[in-house]
Structure formats: C-alpha cells, structure tokens
Amino acid sequence: MDTTQLQRTVAAMVQAPKGLLAADESPPTIARRFASIGVESTEENRRAWRNVLLGAPGLADSVSGVILYEETLGQHSDDGTPFPQLLEQRGIVPGIKVDRGKVPLANAPGDEITEGLDGLAKRLQRYREQGARFAKWRAVYNVSPTLPGPLAVKENAHALARYAAICQQEGFVPIVEPEVLIDGDHAIERCSEVTEQVLHAVFHALHRQRVALEAMLLKPSMVLPGKGSAKASPESVARHTIAVLRRTVPAAVPGVFFLSGGQTPEEATANLDAMNRLGPQPWVLSFSYARALQEPALAAWRGDPANAAAARRALVHRARMNARAREGRYEPAMENEAGR
Numbered sequence: 001m002d003t004t005q006l007q008r009t010v011a012a013m014v015q016a017p018k019g020l021l022a023a024d025e026s027p028p029t030i031a032r033r034f035a036s037i038g039v040e041s042t043e044e045n046r047r048a049w050r051n052v053l054l055g056a057p058g059l060a061d062s063v064s065g066v067i068l069y070e071e072t073l074g075q076h077s078d079d080g081t082p083f084p085q086l087l088e089q090r091g092i093v094p095g096i097k098v099d100r101g102k103v104p105l106a107n108a109p110g111d112e113i114t115e116g117l118d119g120l121a122k123r124l125q126r127y128r129e130q131g132a133r134f135a136k137w138r139a140v141y142n143v144s145p146t147l148p149g150p151l152a153v154k155e156n157a158h159a160l161a162r163y164a165a166i167c168q169q170e171g172f173v174p175i176v177e178p179e180v181l182i183d184g185d186h187a188i189e190r191c192s193e194v195t196e197q198v199l200h201a202v203f204h205a206l207h208r209q210r211v212a213l214e215a216m217l218l219k220p221s222m223v224l225p226g227k228g229s230a231k232a233s234p235e236s237v238a239r240h241t242i243a244v245l246r247r248t249v250p251a252a253v254p255g256v257f258f259l260s261g262g263q264t265p266e267e268a269t270a271n272l273d274a275m276n277r278l279g280p281q282p283w284v285l286s287f288s289y290a291r292a293l294q295e296p297a298l299a300a301w302r303g304d305p306a307n308a309a310a311a312r313r314a315l316v317h318r319a320r321m322n323a324r325a326r327e328g329r330y331e332p333a334m335e336n337e338a339g340r
C-alpha cells in the first residue's frame with residue numbers, strides 16, 4: 001500500500017502544538033449535553049452549536065483537526081459554507097466518526113462490542129466526497145474485578161483493526177480509540193492493568209490486519225482511578241499512563257491523542273501537561289477531547305445566539321491551554337489569562 005497521502009494527512013494532524021476537537025456526539029449523546037443547558041436537540045440546534053464551535057476565531061492555532069458526526073458533514077455554516085469546506089479553508093482537517101455505537105457482547109455479560117463494519121468501505125467513499133480525510137472508531141471497556149473479559153478484549157481489538165485496515169484501503173487515516181471507562185471505584189493500578197491488556201490486544205490485532213502504524217493515530221483513555229475513588233495527582237496519572245504506553249504502543253505510531261473521558265476540563269489539561277513534562281517519548285502526546293474542550297463553551301452558549309462570541313472564547317481558551325499542555329508548558333495560573 002502507498003501510504004504517502006495518508007502520511008500527509010497525519011503530518012497535518014500532528015503539527016505542533018495542536019490537538020483535535022471531538023465534536024462527533026451521536027444524537028442521543030448530544031441530546032444529553034443539550035438537556036444539561038435546557039436546549040432541545042433539533043437538527044437546527046445541532047447545526048447552530050456546531051457552527052459556534054467550528055467558526056471560533058483563533059481555533060486553528062491550537063486545533064489541527066475536528067471529528068464530526070455524519071449529520072454535521074452534510075450541514076452548512078451560517079453563511080452557507082459546508083462545514084468540511086469551512087474547516088479546510090481554516091487549515092483544519094475534517095474527520096468523521098464511523099462506528100455505529102456499542103451493543104451488549106453476546107455471551108459476555110457486562111461487556112460491550114462496537115458495531116459498524118458492514119458496508120464501511122462504501123460509506124467511507126461517500127464521506128470522502130463530502131470532504132472527510134480521517135476517521136474514528138470507539139471501543140469501550142467496562143472495568144470491574146472481572147471485566148473486561150478476554151472475549152471483549154479480543155473482539156473489540158479485532159473490530160478496531162478491521163476498521164483501521166478498511167480506512168487505510170479507502171485513503172482515510174484511522175484514529176483507533178479504545179476507551180477504558182472511568183466508571184467504578186477501582187484503584188489506578190486496576191485501570192493500568194486493564195489498559196495494558198487492551199492496548200496489547202489492539203496492537204496485536206493491528207499487526208495481524210497489516211495496518212500501517214505510521215499512518216494511524218491512537219486515541220486512548222488516560223490511566224486513572226475509577227470516578228468513585230480518590231483522584232490521583234497529575235504526576236501519578238502521567239507515570240502510570242506513560243508506563244503502559246511504553247510497554248504497548250510501537251514507536252512507529254506518530255501520535256497519541258487522548259480522550260478526556262469524564263475528567264474536568266482543568267484535570268484533562270493538567271494530566272496531559274504532566275505527561276509531556278516526563279521528557280521526550282516516541283510519539284506526540286496530545287489531546288482529542290470532546291467534553292473537556294466543549295463543556296465551558298456549552299455552558300456559556302445556552303442555546304442563545306447572543307452568547308456565541310462568549311462560547312467561542314471559552315472554547316479557544318481551553319484549546320490554547322491544551323496546546324500549552326502538549327508542550328509541557330501549562331500552569332494553572334494561565335487559566336486567568338487576559339483574552340479569556
């Protein structure tokens with residue numbers, strides 16, 4: 001396979017000091033986010049919200065790519081520009097979430113599997129015509145003393161690798177997203193153990209499916225204690241996460257773009273910063289946050305067009321803080337910077 005074009009897309013996505021904005025919430029997820037600010041999830045409200053995000057002045061200084069949902073790929077900004085074109089004009093690479101969500105894994109109580117492989121190559125051809133250049137697929141792993149079971153670890157790795165192989169065949173850079181969930185009261189050591197098993201299985205499957213590691217990106221969860229346990233310091237999260245990544249992620253992978261997974265915006269920034277302070281690693285360590293980038297902006301917007309400018313400032317502020325964290329140069333005092 002000639003991966004030259006894929007690697008050009010990767011180079012645009014990993015450029016310093018940027019990260020990715022995940023704005024690919026499915027209809028049930030965006031409905032939950034909107035409910036928290038009293039906004040109804042209509043097609044027009046979803047378009048209006050994505051218009052606020054994607055048109056934010058200064059976004060391109062800290063964001064190199066945006067993950068969109070299928071519906072958004074076909075929608076337009078207020079001035080009629082299709083969203084993927086708007087992003088390209090701004091120097092931001094448009095991407096698309098392509099998985100169809102998770103369902104219970106048969107014969108494995110408590111475990112889940114992600115669907116969406118059937119017909120994926122055909123769908124990608126359509127998304128390409130609409131302007132998308134990279135894709136994302138999320139697998140989720142519940143944590144308990146016995147979960148995830150070996151079947152869930154193996155089958156989700158297989159689906160992620162099949163998805164990645166199909167993406168590369170169709171000219172898309174795959175973002176491979178195995179998310180070990182934060183739900184539960186487990187210790188950070190248990191998350192570490194599960195994440196290591198999961199990533200080991202994922203890279204084994206990617207190897208078997210002959211995925212070009214140079215032409216993909218990894219979007220993992222950080223190694224954290226369960227949300228029912230006491231929080232760990234950024235230094236502890238950084239040490240545990242980097243130890244697991246170094247054991248499992250080959251150096252050929254150009255970038256590791258974390259999800260935020262239920263951390264507060266400031267925690268997600270501080271934890272990324274602590275990792276980048278541990279010194280150079282084989283891969284770029286950056287962000288691909290949804291909630292940790294969007295939450296303050298959503299709270300400022302509240303569905304009112306008069307608040308669009310304030311919402312955009314809140315988004316760009318968080319993106320800038322995370323761009324600093326990508327370089328290991330974030331200080332909490334920067335949260336009060338002028339221009340916020």
Ligand code: 13P
Binds near residue numbers: 022259262290
């Ligand atoms: P969070 O950063 O809110 O975890 O979302 C990232 C994402 O893309 C989930 O699939």
